[in-house]
């Protein structure tokens with residue numbers, strides 16, 4: 001290393017500690033990258049690769065970006081999943097002896113981005129740490145921009161971990177050893193674009209030392225269990241290591257049990273199009289899109305969280321529903337609330353920036369403006385809640401509202417300190433309100449009066465010298481001057497004026513007095529700018545000490561924002577308040593249910609509502625048959641969406657709904673229906689079926705669309721029947737199953753709690769009309785060929801298919817007869833199940849006339865035949881056929 005110049009040596013010794021990050025090395029107004037970093041960054045950022053002398057014979061590869069536009073380059077690298085270490089000059093180059101001291105001040109990683117440009121307003125940016133402890137996993141998650149910090153414990157089971165991760169959609173996952181994620185590696189890559197970071201708590205911190213820092217830093221640090229602590233310590237340690245600051249906005253760990261929420265695996269979430277569509281991964285067309293009438297970014301993020309984690313506690317659900325009712329009834333209050341919310345900035349992220357020390361005066365003014373809206377919101381809600389007739393509901397809402405902490409002290413502090421419209425920069429003054437600080441006022445007054453004296457100087461000197469064209473001006477090099485045109489030079493008072501500069505047709509002068517005033521102004525300005533900065537930082541620190549109150553307030557505001565969104569959508573679309581039943585009741589009665597999203601996008605034709613009745617007594621499983629395009633998938637999804645909407649506390653698209661709480665929803669789609677997802681293999685379907693059957697409880701809701709579709713008819717039908725029987729006899733939860741095997745309808749005879757239903761169609765002169773109405777009983781046929789016809793498949797194909805269908809249907813009737821004779825009693829799953837019918841497919845019997853030919857063929861002794869004899873026999877056989 002000795003051969004390198006001292007600066008490059010410094011670079012290398014810093015770079016050594018950040019092998020997995022691009023090191024942005026500050027050199028004057030640029031960030032420079034060297035060696036491998038430079039080569040790779042030049043490629044990724046499409047900037048020019050140059051070189052630099054570094055003490056060796058070969059030039060060192062180098063590229064750089066101006067520091068003022070660095071953010072966009074950094075964001076490009078972060079978006080590609082890289083990390084960036086920012087290395088600044090930490091001493092004044094003028095005072096430096098030798099090479100300027102430099103240090104890494106922050107490492108920016110996909111999970112720790114703070115900069116607005118790299119973030120989406122209505123989406124969290126989570127970083128997650130996973131640790132293993134015996135049979136369990138500890139999972140800690142944090143959004144550093146909003147200050148949310150969560151911890152939970154999971155069973156060490158790949159699908160459980162995936163479910164949890166898919167809720168956070170982390171952009172970065174921190175683990176001590178990669179082996180923790182081994183089992184889910186494939187799925188991880190497929191489902192998220194998260195960067196995986198290996199991190200170990202630093203050597204200085206021995207076993208358990210991370211715990212101590214967690215206990216000291218977090219308010220509830222001591223109350224955390226060992227495994228919570230372990231995951232929090234890992235994540236917090238990593239954040240400290242990369243962010244290199246106090247992280248005062250991360251003060252509380254929200255511990256939750258994953259059992260507090262309905263479990264929705266990633267596949268179900270995707271399939272139900274909760275936050276994005278299956279087809280193009282866009283928000284538009286999803287449930288989130290439909291419900292998102294939030295006015296604030298915080299509300300938008302909270303809504304997403306609610307949708308991804310529906311509640312299972314009845315009292316919590318009812319609390320939300322109550323507030324929604326209130327806001328529906330008080331629609332005037334709701335409109336006003338919406339207006340007020342619109343005046344609130346992103347409190348969570350403002351709080352984050354304050355704590356990070358990168359909030360400027362404009363951010364603080366935004367904070368102040370937001371805070372000043374809170375009293376009006378409280379007042380509005382309290383006044384209008386007086387009208388709630390039911391006492392318990394009224395009390396509850398009033399209690400929740402009164403608990404809102406207006407943070408008026410913080411607001412006043414900001415109001416007295418800051419002007420209304422401060423500049424973007426915190427280094428140029430102009431931020432602090434006059435009257436806030438005596439000395440600052442004096443400095444500002446000094447500079448103001450100095451400037452006033454100068455501005456009056458022109459008039460004064462014109463009068464004194466009699467030169468009408470005398471001018472006072474200013475430039476950066478010479479400061480203030482008096483300019484006299486050449487023609488008037490004779491009138492210059494040589495005793496007072498000192499010549500400074502000669503121009504083509506004028507001369508510039510100063511006076512000792514002018515220079516004195518100028519120095520006074522300069523000094524006052526310099527001092528005032530410095531003082532303003534100090535005062536500003538003090539103010540920011542004071543606000544930072546109140547961060548948790550602001551965060552709590554932000555959450556309360558977000559909550560009311562989501563509730564008003566629910567109220568607005570529910571009222572506009574005519575939703576009803578669901579009656580939430582106990583989980584144990586296992587009853588789902590929905591009158592005139594609709595699919596909220598399909599309904600909202602159907603333009604001319606209106607959506608046909610359908611009832612649903614599911615319970616453990618006699619309607620446990622609905623087997624839905626019906627032609628393609630009849631509305632089976634829509635119907636099943638609308639049931640799931642209704643349940644989810646109810647459990648997030650929203651009204652539901654129906655005329656009436658009694659709903660038991662469900663603990664999980666599984667949705668599975670036959671492989672063929674999921675081509676868009678690109679995972680259409682039969683294996684995937686079977687894997688899903690495995691998980692469903694292992695994880696579902698009596699209180700789950702299972703939806704299987706096109707069961708057994710990904711394989712051959714007989715296989716598929718056999719598996720479908722076995723799965724249905726298993727749900728019916730073993731799991732015992734309610735289920736909706738659609739299938740194109742209408743043969744499965746016969747299961748109704750054997751499974752007492754299974755009901756056949758179908759989507760009604762009528763035929764009118766060759767034309768099939770979809771009624772979209774659910775009816776009892778199975779569909780008689782599938783109309784697939786009709787679909788082919790309306791899709792424009794050529795006539796000959798359609799006709800050929802029609803005649804083939806007749807042949808197949810005839811064969812099937814024969815099978816049915818055969819089956820009735822072979823109905824047996826089987827012991828499946830270790831229990832005796834009545835009258836299970838094995839599926840059996842026989843070859844069609846040959847016509848009688850061919851029997852002689854077959855007999856003859858069997859008798860032939862090929863080995864002892866000559867070729868000629870063979871030819872003759874062949875001829876004979878052919879004649880027999882004719």
Ligand code: ADP
Nearest residue numbers: 606607608627628629630631632633634635772
């Ligand atoms: P299937 O699963 O039976 O093939 P889908 O559920 O995919 O049928 O429905 C096909 C189309 O029919 C949907 O895209 C939707 O536009 C329309 N549709 C479904 N159900 C209804 C309904 N109840 N009322 C009106 N249109 C509906």
Ligand code: MG
Nearest residue numbers: 632633673705
């Ligand atoms: Mg379908």
